[in-house]
Amino acid sequence: MAKRDSSNDSFVSRSRLMLNAEEAQKNDFIFFNNAVLGQGLALTPVIAAATTLKNAVILAIAAVVLIIPARILGDATVGWIKTRLRIIFYAVLSALLLIPDMFFLSKWFGGSFISVGIYVPLLFVDGVVTWRASVAQREGARHVFRNAFSTAIGYASVICIIGAIREILGKGTIWGVRLFQGPLFSAASVIPGGFLVTALVAACWQSISSFFKKIIFAGGKTGG
Amino acid sequence: MVKELISRFSELMVIGLSGAFLSNAVLCRAMGLDRIKNIEEDSDEIIFCILQFACSMLTSLLFWIAKKLVYIPASLLEKAGVSEYYSRAFLWPLLIAVLTAAVFFAVFVITVKIAPYDKVTSAARQLPFAAFNTFAAGVILIGASAGYSFLETLFYVAGANLGYAVANWMLREGNRRLQNREIPAAFRGLPARLLYLSGLALAFYSLTGRSLSSLL
Numbered sequence: 001m002a003k004r005d006s007s008n009d010s011f012v013s014r015s016r017l018m019l020n021a022e023e024a025q026k027n028d029f030i031f032f033n034n035a036v037l038g039q040g041l042a043l044t045p046v047i048a049a050a051t052t053l054k055n056a057v058i059l060a061i062a063a064v065v066l067i068i069p070a071r072i073l074g075d076a077t078v079g080w081i082k083t084r085l086r087i088i089f090y091a092v093l094s095a096l097l098l099i100p101d102m103f104f105l106s107k108w109f110g111g112s113f114i115s116v117g118i119y120v121p122l123l124f125v126d127g128v129v130t131w132r133a134s135v136a137q138r139e140g141a142r143h144v145f146r147n148a149f150s151t152a153i154g155y156a157s158v159i160c161i162i163g164a165i166r167e168i169l170g171k172g173t174i175w176g177v178r179l180f181q182g183p184l185f186s187a188a189s190v191i192p193g194g195f196l197v198t199a200l201v202a203a204c205w206q207s208i209s210s211f212f213k214k215i216i217f218a219g220g221k222t223g224g
Numbered sequence: 225m226v227k228e229l230i231s232r233f234s235e236l237m238v239i240g241l242s243g244a245f246l247s248n249a250v251l252c253r254a255m256g257l258d259r260i261k262n263i264e265e266d267s268d269e270i271i272f273c274i275l276q277f278a279c280s281m282l283t284s285l286l287f288w289i290a291k292k293l294v295y296i297p298a299s300l301l302e303k304a305g306v307s308e309y310y311s312r313a314f315l316w317p318l319l320i321a322v323l324t325a326a327v328f329f330a331v332f333v334i335t336v337k338i339a340p341y342d343k344v345t346s347a348a349r350q351l352p353f354a355a356f357n358t359f360a361a362g363v364i365l366i367g368a369s370a371g372y373s374f375l376e377t378l379f380y381v382a383g384a385n386l387g388y389a390v391a392n393w394m395l396r397e398g399n400r401r402l403q404n405r406e407i408p409a410a411f412r413g414l415p416a417r418l419l420y421l422s423g424l425a426l427a428f429y430s431l432t433g434r435s436l437s438s439l440l
Contacts, residue, residue, distance in 0.1 A: 088324075122361055124321060127357075131258075190429065191251070191253070191254055192429055195425055199411075199417075202415040202418060210409065
């Protein structure tokens, strides 16, 4: 009898662990539900403008400044503004936030800011900023801040990784410091190369992500 | 006179065709890719393309007029230490957002009045994302930074939308063929689509006269 009780206890605790792991995976916007690799958002700046690490950092800072306040204020409008019209609120708010954002970025980065071209101004309609506009459920202040922050960090990490890879391959440098005599693969600096590098990074992410999911769920199943 | 008109028209056609093919906004500038993940789930792509065309065309023409009216006092710019060009560019996103919002309501009213009854719901559902996306805003910004005249803007935006429709059709056709069990698990979905787009982008890139050897 005591043996059966202890096996039941271990089953319950393992099931709880599995549920916690599932919940954690659902709410993870840095890795498992990454905005770029998991949801296919914000591909425009990643493919077109993140040709160097510096460009990627500019785009990451610009987006982080938009994502967090837009998501928090956007969540507050649920129930006040019709779901179909909320995208207008997100776009106008992001465009307003972009004014000081671009002002400081142009001061800090000077010439490098010009090389990013129209891709910083374009962030105000980017999916990574506006995708929650179509969601009619309220998340709550703490929850929305945590999700917005992890979405922004997930986006910033991916764009910086892709920017660094493309700079090393396309120019043979990193943050302008020469690593190789010449470029290893010049095409990495242009759009077709951007698609290719992003595809390969997405494939790596997909295999690592499914490996972790297998560990989590297989562990739970064998435990039961 | 006729010769001049023909020459002007051919110039405009070149701008339009370059917007469609030489500098295709989707394949050469990676714009409008937010729908890449669920493009095959949506059967009303034609409605989306028509709405996007209407919104981007009307907004870009309004923006062409509005951007000439934006005036920032030189003393203010001097104080802030930014050039006039920059300061205008800082305000462009806000101007585009406000104009797109106005166009959004106008297109919504027109759509409800003229669209067939069975298509109204689909159009209303798609309109927000047809009006506010990186492609629609991107063509306006490109047209503005290129300094196109009113007519040139009209031809460029029309050409860019034609290019979007072509790229969208190719992507949908590609997606149908990419649903194959022989594709390795790591490449299924987004990576396979991006690889396919990479090939298409390379093909369009060659239209600009660059050779493969310059890329390797």
